[in-house]
């Protein structure tokens with residue numbers, strides 16, 4: 001059989017939204033490559049998606065609806081599955097009101113058409129939904145508070161920078177298409193500094209690396225600001241375009257640069273290095289997403305915003321403090337009213353479900369998520385789902401979450417996808433189309449809610465006045481509907497299916513006029529130090545559960561490890577040997593791991609992959625308490641202290 005090539009876009013929860021070339025032979029995905037014509041993808045893909053064919057072709061893919069039958073499941077037809085769930089949802093709505101149903105949607109796909117599932121639950125209910133954001137809530141809140149909006153400079157504006165600060169970023173693993181841009185910037189003379197408590201491959205491309213103490217970046221930023229004040233290198237106009245300049249100055253002056261530096265466990269030379277880089281404009285700050293996942297995470301991002309502003313790097317080409325690209329900014333989602341009767345806080349979802357009253361949560365519908373493995377405190381999330389009367393999970397595999405479902409509905413994967421995608425690491429938008437037909441009876445989330453709406457209408461004798469009519473439309477029609485804002489620029493669904501286009505609604509440099517969409521029109525400088533987590537007696541090591549190149553959150557490409565590898569400095573595990581099987585214990589749980597000793601790491605950290613399998617004992621979230629960040633209702637995944645213990 002000949003191999004055909006199909007152009008599409010990656011919908012994974014990743015900053016890069018790559019153009020993909022899917023190689024298909026005899027209806028089977030044999031290879032995935034990067035689109036050479038995409039300006040950011042540049043013809044290459046990350047490890048996890050290059051190896052996606054192994055996942056796509058796994059024998060344990062769910063291909064028919066599965067209905068709970070005792071401890072296991074039995075395969076049922078779509079008709080049986082949908083009439084079962086239509087009947088149950090309608091009964092719960094009638095008896096307890098729609099707020100008794102929770103729709104939880106996470107990041108399994110960043111496709112915009114997934115919002116049609118939200119729309120279904122708005123039309124059917126509105127039901128209860130989550131609030132807050134485990135991923136970027138703290139940083140989002142920081143930038144919205146400081147600037148009144150959250151956006152980034154054009155990715156290629158980094159080529160105008162003299163200095164680039166990679167603040168808590170691991171580009172080789174979680175943002176691989178940033179690497180060529182950094183290398184190009186270096187060729188043009190830019191100097192790169194990495195600030196990260198973990199020594200990773202990013203250090204190879206950095207000219208200077210600072211292994212800051214975990215969660216101490218606020219103190220580090222204050223140390224740098226202090227040096228800038230002392231040496232008269234503060235932007236003289238800063239007081240005119242910011243609020244709280246005096247309060248910020250007093251906060252910086254409340255300790256000496258040396259005291260702040262000691263608190264961050266960095267040398268005065270490191271502080272000088274950063275102050276010099278910021279003063280030698282333009283200096284771009286690239287803020288990673290992981291650092292915000294701390295109880296002081298929003299405060300940390302606010303401190304970096306402030307550093308950018310007072311050093312005069314705001315609003316200039318090659319400067320800025322870039323955290324998140326507004327990936328939905330090009331799309332029209334005004335069909336959603338977003339008026340929900342009740343919201344449950346995502347980082348503490350397990351407790352929230354268990355505690356909900358008037359009405360209690362009776363049913364949970366899960367779209368594009370594996371909350372048992374990926375939310376903190378997996379045990380409580382698992383218990384919350386196990387004790388509901390109806391749990392519906394739409395997925396392609398029997399995940400930790402799906403195994404706790406009443407009904408599992410089989411769905412499409414990223415190469416069978418028909419959707420619109422924006423990126424949170426650049427400004428190009430694109431549309432996916434299926435490279436191949438899904439196996440068995442898998443349906444897209446869109447088709448599932450369209451069919452469910454019809455089943456509900458039949459059940460309620462709605463006779464054409466039900467909800468199905470609101471959801472009608474082919475994927476192409478839904479794409480066109482969401483492209484209303486950019487259609488005047490000649491952007492169409494057909495066009496985007498062929499070629500990615502830069503969102504025409506963005507500017508390459510932000511706040512060039514130093515005007516901000518805040519209530520006062522000025523930038524908001526942080527003026528208080530956020531509290532750091534209390535020490536935990538007996539648990540000396542900071543647990544880093546950060547992205548690994550082999551997995552997209554809990555979705556491994558290729559074989560999933562049977563045991564977690566935990567990397568730490570030999571002195572962090574005295575008396576233990578490299579390769580030894582040990583326990584990692586936190587205040588709430590423990591998992592077995594294989595120790596890997598690495599003398600280049602700090603002595604107070606231990607590193608495991610972020611996504612694992614809870615039932616197999618490979619998920620870090622068995623150890624991590626459900627705690628909120630200081631703002632934005634994010635999850636403080638990284639404020640988890642552990643110890644190494646003998647098996």
Ligand SMILES: Nc1nc2c(c(=O)[nH]1)N[C@H]1C(S)=C(S)[C@@H](COP(=O)(O)OP(=O)(O)OC[C@H]3O[C@@H](n4cnc5c(=O)[nH]c(N)nc54)[C@H](O)[C@@H]3O)O[C@H]1N2
Nearest residue numbers: 168170174195196198215288289290546547548549552553
């Ligand atoms: N391969 C792969 N790529 C991914 C993902 C994946 O699962 N696998 N997930 C995707 C998703 S969902 C997202 S949101 C993004 C995640 O993007 P990030 O959260 O930014 O990615 P990570 O690589 O987990 O973390 C980035 C870096 O932050 C550092 N860091 C942690 N705490 C601190 C701190 O206190 N101070 C400083 N200075 N640095 C700190 C970590 O050591 C790490 O090197 O990546 C996406 N990309």
Ligand SMILES: Nc1nc2c(c(=O)[nH]1)N[C@H]1C(S)=C(S)[C@@H](COP(=O)(O)OP(=O)(O)OC[C@H]3O[C@@H](n4cnc5c(=O)[nH]c(N)nc54)[C@H](O)[C@@H]3O)O[C@H]1N2
Nearest residue numbers: 106107108109135368369370374394545553554555610620
């Ligand atoms: N310990 C720790 N935990 C973390 C993090 C961390 O750094 N450390 N990071 C957090 C972050 S940043 C994030 S974003 C979350 C991610 O949390 P989740 O979004 O829950 O992560 P995934 O494991 O990717 O689960 C997505 C599921 O969606 C399914 N899926 C894929 N495509 C589709 C589709 O088209 N339709 C449907 N219905 N399903 C689909 C996949 O098979 C997969 O099971 O994890 C968080 N959890």
Ligand code: SF4
Nearest residue numbers: 010014017018046049
């Ligand atoms: S996961 Fe990210 S880097 Fe990998 S192919 Fe998809 S968009 Fe590109």
Ligand SMILES: [Mo]
Nearest residue numbers: 013107135136
């Ligand atoms: Mo994320």
